[in-house]
Amino acid sequence: MSAQPEPVSIPPHQPRLLVMKFGGTLMGSSRAIRHSASLVKRSTVLGTLVVVVVSAMTGVTNGLLKLADAAEAGDIAFANDEIAIMRNRHFTAAQELGAAPDSETVREIREMHETLRQAVYGVYLLRELTPRSRDLIVSFGERLSAPLMALALAQDGLKSHHLTGGQAGILTDSHFGNAKPLPTTYTRVKDRLDGLLGAGMTPVVAGFMGETVKGAISTLGRGGTDFTATIVGAALHADEVWTWKDVDGFMSADPRSVPRARTIVQLSYGEVMELAYFGAKVLHPLAVTPLQDHGIPLRVKSAADPDFAGTLVVADAVTLPGQSVKAVTAIKGVSIITVSGAGILGVPEVVADLFNTLARENITLLMVSQSSSMSNVSLAVQSASAERTVAALRTPLAGRQLQVDIQEGVAVLAIVGAGMRGTKGVAARLFGALATEDINILMISQGSSELNISVAIEEKDVDSATREVHGAFGLDGDVPA
Numbered sequence: 001m002s003a004q005p006e007p008v009s010i011p012p013h014q015p016r017l018l019v020m021k022f023g024g025t026l027m028g029s030s031r032a033i034r035h036s037a038s039l040v041k042r043s044t045v046l047g048t049l050v051v052v053v054v055s056a057m058t059g060v061t062n063g064l065l066k067l068a069d070a071a072e073a074g075d076i077a078f079a080n081d082e083i084a085i086m087r088n089r090h091f092t093a094a095q096e097l098g099a100a101p102d103s104e105t106v107r108e109i110r111e112m113h114e115t116l117r118q119a120v121y122g123v124y125l126l127r128e129l130t131p132r133s134r135d136l137i138v139s140f141g142e143r144l145s146a147p148l149m150a151l152a153l154a155q156d157g158l159k160s161h162h163l164t165g166g167q168a169g170i171l172t173d174s175h176f177g178n179a180k181p182l183p184t185t186y187t188r189v190k191d192r193l194d195g196l197l198g199a200g201m202t203p204v205v206a207g208f209m210g211e212t213v214k215g216a217i218s219t220l221g222r223g224g225t226d227f228t229a230t231i232v233g234a235a236l237h238a239d240e241v242w243t244w245k246d247v248d249g250f251m252s253a254d255p256r257s258v259p260r261a262r263t264i265v266q267l268s269y270g271e272v273m274e275l276a277y278f279g280a281k282v283l284h285p286l287a288v289t290p291l292q293d294h295g296i297p298l299r300v301k302s303a304a305d306p307d308f309a310g311t312l313v314v315a316d317a318v319t320l321p322g323q324s325v326k327a328v329t330a331i332k333g334v335s336i337i338t339v340s341g342a343g344i345l346g347v348p349e350v351v352a353d354l355f356n357t358l359a360r361e362n363i364t365l366l367m368v369s370q371s372s373s374m375s376n377v378s379l380a381v382q383s384a385s386a387e388r389t390v391a392a393l394r395t396p397l398a399g400r401q402l403q404v405d406i407q408e409g410v411a412v413l414a415i416v417g418a419g420m421r422g423t424k425g426v427a428a429r430l431f432g433a434l435a436t437e438d439i440n441i442l443m444i445s446q447g448s449s450e451l452n453i454s455v456a457i458e459e460k461d462v463d464s465a466t467r468e469v470h471g472a473f474g475l476d477g478d479v480p481a
C-alpha cells in the first residue's frame with residue numbers, strides 16, 4: 001500500500017478560501033498576466049483555495065463598444081480591422097504564455113473571435129445594436145482573457161478551469177448593460193465552483209457578465225468584474241475577497257490627480273458605496289452589496305507590493321479621532337439639466353412625473369436640487385445620458401409652460417467619511433476650501449446618511465478643487481506634490 005500524503009497543516013491565520021479579482025490593467029499583457037498568476041500562487045502554496053475572477057485586457061472593452069457602434073453605423077471595415085487587432089493581441093499573449101499554435105486554448109480563442117465577427121456582422125446587416133447584442137459583443141473581452149489567465153496558472157503548475165459568468169452560475173435579470181444577479185445565483189455558483197475546488201482546480205471566472213434565464217449573455221455594468229468577484233465571494237462564503245490593483249489600495253483621492261493621496265486603512269461598506277458612486281473608479285458601486293449580509297471583508301491590494309495590507313473594507317471600519325472625511329472623489333463629464341417656469345409652481349405632480357419617468361428610463365441622477373419656491377428643479381446626470389434625459393422628460397413636460405436648460409462641462413466633487421456624522425463645520429470647511437480657489441458652486445447636496453457632501457462645480461476647476469479640499473481635511477501625505 002502506498003504511503004498516505006502528510007496532511008497539509010494550515011497556519012492559524014491562513015485564509016481557507018479567497019476570491020481574487022484582476023482588472024484590465026493587471027490582465028493587460030502576458031507579462032502582467034504572469035505577475036497576476038504569481039499572486040494567486042503565493043496563496044495557493046500556503047494551502048489557500050483561490051477562485052480567480054478576471055476582466056478583459058485593458059482597452060478591450062472600450063474597443064468592443066466602439067466597433068459595435070461602428071458596425072451599427074455601417075462601418076464594417078473599421079469593425080473588422082478592430083477585431084483583427086484584438087485577435088492579434090490575444091494570440092500574441094497566448095503564445096507568450098506558452099500556448100502551442102495547435103493547442104486547445106489557441107483553437108478556443110480563434111473560435112471566439114469568429115463568433116464575435118459573426119455577431120458584429122449581424123449588427124452591421126441589421127444596422128441595429130440592441131442592448132442585448134451589445135452585451136453579447138462586449139462580453140468577449142472577459143471571455144477571451146479567462147483562458148489566458150488559465151494558461152499562466154498552468155505555467156505556475158496550477159490545475160485550472162475557466163468559465164463564463166453564466167457557466168459559473170451567475171443568473172441575472174434582463175436589464176442588459178446593467179443586469180443584477182437573481183437570488184438563485186448564489187446556490188448555483190456554489191454548486192458549480194465547489195465541485196471544481198474539490199477536484200483541486202483553481203477556477204478562473206470571466207468577470208462582468210452573467211446570463212438570463214433564456215441563456216442570453218448579460219453584463220453587470222461598467223467595472224462589473226468587481227461585482228462578479230463579490231457575488232462569487234458571497235456564494236462560497238469566502239474568507240475575504242481581494243481586488244488587486246495598480247495602486248496601494250483605496251486612496252484618499254485619485255492619485256492621478258492628487259499626488260499626495262494616501263492609502264485608507266479601513267473603510268465601511270457604506271463609505272465604499274458612496275465613494276464608488278461618486279466616481280472613485282476603484283470599485284463598482286454595487287460590489288460590496290453581496291458581501292454585506294455575510295460580513296465578508298474585501299481587501300483592495302497592491303499588485304506591486306503584495307505584502308502591504310492595502311485597504312480593508314468591513315462593516316465596522318475604524319474612523320480615527322478627528323477624521324471627519326476619509327476621501328475626496330470626483331465625477332467628470334457631468335451635465336446639469338434645469339427645468340423651470342411657472343408651469344412647475346405649486347404643481348407637485350409635475351416633479352413626481354419627472355422622477356417617475358427618469359426611474360423608468362433607468363437614468364442615474366448624481367444630484368438633485370429643487371428650489372423651495374418649487375419654480376425649478378435641477379438634475380445632474382452623466383453627460384452621456386443628458387440627451388436621453390431631455391428626450392425622456394418631453395412627455396411629462398408636454399403642454400406645460402416649462403423651459404429646459406442644459407449646462408455642460410460640469411463635475412461633481414464629493415467628500416466621504418462616516419466621521420462627518422454629527423461633526424459640525426465640515427460643510428464650512430469644504431466651502432472655505434473651494435472659496436480659496438475662487439471656485440463657483442453650482443449645486444450642493446448632503447446625503448441624509450451624513451456619509452457624504454457633494455457639490456457640482458465647473459469641470460475645468462475639479463482637479464485643483466480636489467487637491468485643495470484634500471489638503472483642507474488634513475488628508476495630504478508626506479509625499480511632495
Ligand SMILES: Nc1ncnc2c1ncn2[C@@H]1O[C@H](COP(=O)(O)OP(=O)(O)O)[C@@H](O)[C@H]1O
Nearest residue numbers: 023024025247249250251253254256280281282
Ligand atoms: N480613491 C482612489 N483610490 C485609488 N485609486 C483611484 C481612486 N480614485 C480613482 N482611482 C483610479 O482607479 C484606478 C484603478 O481602477 P481601474 O483602472 O479601473 O482598476 P482595474 O483595472 O483593476 O479595474 C487607479 O489607477 C486610480 O488612478
Ligand SMILES: N[C@@H](CC(=O)OP(=O)(O)O)C(=O)O
Nearest residue numbers: 023024055061222223224225
Ligand atoms: N471590462 C469591463 C469590466 C471591468 O470590471 O473592467 P475593469 O476591472 O478593468 O475595471 C469594463 O471595462 O467595464
